[in-house]
Amino acid sequence: MPPKPHRVLLDRVSGYADEAAAYMRRRRAARRPFARLYYAGGRAEDHAADSAAGGELFVAAGRLIEVAGRGR
Amino acid sequence: MADEQTSRAVSRRDAEGALAYLTEMSPDLRGAAILGRDGEVLAGSGEPGRWRDDAAALFEIADRAGGEPVEQIHVGAEQGEVFALRHAGLAAVAVSERFALASLTFFDMRTMLRDLAGETSQPTFVGPEHAKGPQRRGGGG
Numbered sequence: 001m002p003p004k005p006h007r008v009l010l011d012r013v014s015g016y017a018d019e020a021a022a023y024m025r026r027r028r029a030a031r032r033p034f035a036r037l038y039y040a041g042g043r044a045e046d047h048a049a050d051s052a053a054g055g056e057l058f059v060a061a062g063r064l065i066e067v068a069g070r071g072r
Numbered sequence: 073m074a075d076e077q078t079s080r081a082v083s084r085r086d087a088e089g090a091l092a093y094l095t096e097m098s099p100d101l102r103g104a105a106i107l108g109r110d111g112e113v114l115a116g117s118g119e120p121g122r123w124r125d126d127a128a129a130l131f132e133i134a135d136r137a138g139g140e141p142v143e144q145i146h147v148g149a150e151q152g153e154v155f156a157l158r159h160a161g162l163a164a165v166a167v168s169e170r171f172a173l174a175s176l177t178f179f180d181m182r183t184m185l186r187d188l189a190g191e192t193s194q195p196t197f198v199g200p201e202h203a204k205g206p207q208r209r210g211g212g213g
Contacts, residue, residue, distance in 0.1 A: 069102065
């Protein structure tokens with residue numbers, strides 16, 4: 001007996017939701033601190049936290065995070 | 073600044089309105105500021121005066137790191153994420169929770185600066201449209 005049409009739709013939606021949740025979990029686990037700069041023309045540069053420029057960028061960003069506080 | 077400067081004088085009132093709208097429609101945002109062409113703070117959350125030096129320092133370090141003026145900066149730290157953007161002689165800096173959607177955040181910030189610079193025919197962030205409330209993202213980030 002074929003599944004009811006609404007059941008097919010529900011299964012599909014919950015499948016997408018499961019995939020999205022898994023993607024977000026992987027993203028949170030895998031993501032490391034980063035500093036990325038973008039220039040005119042589309043050029044982009046990553047600076048590792050242990051590089052000289054990266055370290056300075058993280059310190060400056062940290063000050064801005066302090067200024068913003070904990071938010072709303 | 074990395075790009076051409078706007079010839080339009082941006083009022084603090086417009087900047088404050090635009091910033092309030094950005095804050096309202098971005099639930100992940102902790103704080104933000106809009107800076108004018110001389111680096112002065114046109115609008116800022118919390119203690120506006122504190123944004124000036126720290127934003128200038130961030131841009132200065134970024135310019136030096138790449139050997140040319142930077143257009144956008146995105147730093148993701150454990151404590152939060154920092155977005156900084158220059159456009160038309162103006163600059164916007166925003167701090168959000170971690171894992172904010174970077175493309176949307178930059179898009180909103182750029183749109184805000186374009187509106188303030190008078191580059192858009194139907195501004196989203198500047199003018200009486202604020203009264204309608206958030207039109208994008210549905211307030212859900």
